Amino acid sequence: xxxxxxxxxxxxxxxxxxxxxxxxxxxxxxxxxxxxxxxxxxxxxxxxxxxxxxxxxxxxxxxxxxxxxxxxxxxxxxxxxxxxxxxxxxxxxxxxxxxxxxxxxxxxxxxxxxxxx
Numbered sequence: 001x002x003x004x005x006x007x008x009x010x011x012x013x014x015x016x017x018x019x020x021x022x023x024x025x026x027x028x029x030x031x032x033x034x035x036x037x038x039x040x041x042x043x044x045x046x047x048x049x050x051x052x053x054x055x056x057x058x059x060x061x062x063x064x065x066x067x068x069x070x071x072x073x074x075x076x077x078x079x080x081x082x083x084x085x086x087x088x089x090x091x092x093x094x095x096x097x098x099x100x101x102x103x104x105x106x107x108x109x110x111x112x113x114x115x116x117x
Contacts, residue, residue, distance in 0.1 A: 003040035010038040010045060017059050017090035021048065024101060033108055042081060044074055049083075053108050058087045 001009070014022065018037070025035040025048060039049045041056075048057040056078055060071070075085040086107055088100050 003043075003045060007038040007040050007045050014038075015059070015061065015090065017061075017093040018047065020097060021057070021059060021088075021093050021100065024097070025104075030101070031105065031108070041078060041083070044078065046078065046083075050108065054083045055104075055107055056083045056085045057104060058085060059090060059093055060087055061090045 014037075022037055024030055025033075025037075028034055033050050034052060035048050035050050035057075037048050039046045041049070046056045047059055049055070058071075058075075071087070075087075078085050084107060086103065088103075093100050
């Protein structure tokens with residue numbers, strides 16, 4: 001199966017966390033930003049991508065706790081390709097979607113004033 005076919009399969013079989021996040025990002029619903037999901041980039045398939053902002057969002061399940069080195073290598077490769085990669089745990093997306101969306105917004109608007117700590 002080539003990467004395009006595999007990406008289509010992943011889109012059809014998305015997790016509940018991916019589905020929940022996609023509901024907020026699809027059709028430019030998130031502040032007008034265009035997101036795509038399960039996008040082949042080089043040898044990888046990125047979960048959610050905003051090409052204009054060069055932002056990749058990954059949603060990680062429990063299996064990723066065991067593959068941290070592989071995920072770090074993957075993120076480093078994508079970052080060398082000019083992307084910023086942010087990761088969220090499934091649980092965060094399912095239980096704290098507002099915090100996840102706030103962080104995505106901050107990544108899309110890095111020059112906006114942030115309150116001092």
